[in-house]
Amino acid sequence: MEKPVIILGAKGIAHPALEIFNSNQVIVYGFLDEDENLHGSEINTVPVLGHTEDDGFLKLIGKKTEAFVAVDDNKYRKFLVELLNDRRKVQPINAIHHTAYISTDAQIGHGNFINAKVTLGAGVEMGQHCILHTCAIVDHKAKIGDFVQIGAGSIINSEVVIEEGAFIGSGVTVVSGVTIGKNSRIGAGSVVISSVGANETVFGNPAAKVK
Missing domain, CATH: 3.40.50.20 (Rossmann fold)
Known part of the structure; x- marks a missing residue:
């Protein structure tokens, strides 16, 4: 540049x-x-x-x-x-730390913040203006929408779909194939084993809806 x-x-x-x-x-x-x-x-x-x-x-x-x-x-x-x-x-x-690993066939949009030691696996699709904090892992074929934030050390497993505006706290694990709905929030340290609806907030292991 x-x-x-x-x-x-x-x-x-x-x-x-x-x-x-x-x-x-x-x-x-x-x-x-x-x-x-x-x-x-x-x-x-x-x-x-x-x-x-x-x-x-x-x-x-x-x-x-x-x-x-x-x-x-x-x-x-x-x-x-x-x-x-x-x-x-x-x-x-994009702001991409030199220690981040981005697979050769991952697709990413504009304006993303990708901090140190983030991993984007094979076939990952990530939109625009996302924030991925230190050591976040997004495994193969996951899809990340625009304006998503993923906390430090979180693990997004294969084929997960995270829709626009979702917030994933630090140290979260999202199991393979789950969908995280638009503008939803996942509390720090949660383990998400089933899909989360739009605008919902979940927390815990396993993650449950917060009323």
Whole structure:
């Protein structure tokens, strides 16, 4: 990658996103964040330049820089993705740690955060703007929708389907063939042995619906 990167967001996954780009010898030009209290501060010597909607900085994206959206909250993440699509006619790039393993025939979209030692197995299909934390494993032929978050150390077994907006906590195991519905939430450490409906929250071993 020849162009430097502007990271939208300066909290949450922004710091590890910086480390990911550093791990790939990609220059980060700076951060943008809606929190004015952060403006002028630095993360590992990289400055927080201004607001995420500041056209003075946004106009650089697509011409002189690339962009990555480092925001955990899906609603605001979607807003920023649409902002880049509409104002700059660009898609955020992927942030993939150099120690991640991605199978040669895995398919991944734009704007994904893939941290250290993540594994994507053969035939995995992953959408856009997902967040995969350290050491997450997605086994062969699993399908991951857009805006999915998978916690550190979670194991998504073969042929699992995770639909758009689902949140998988840290240390979760999802057994083969299960479907995790749209915008559902799986509590940390859970073992999911049966499919989870849209908008449901489950927790435990075996995971059960939380009322």
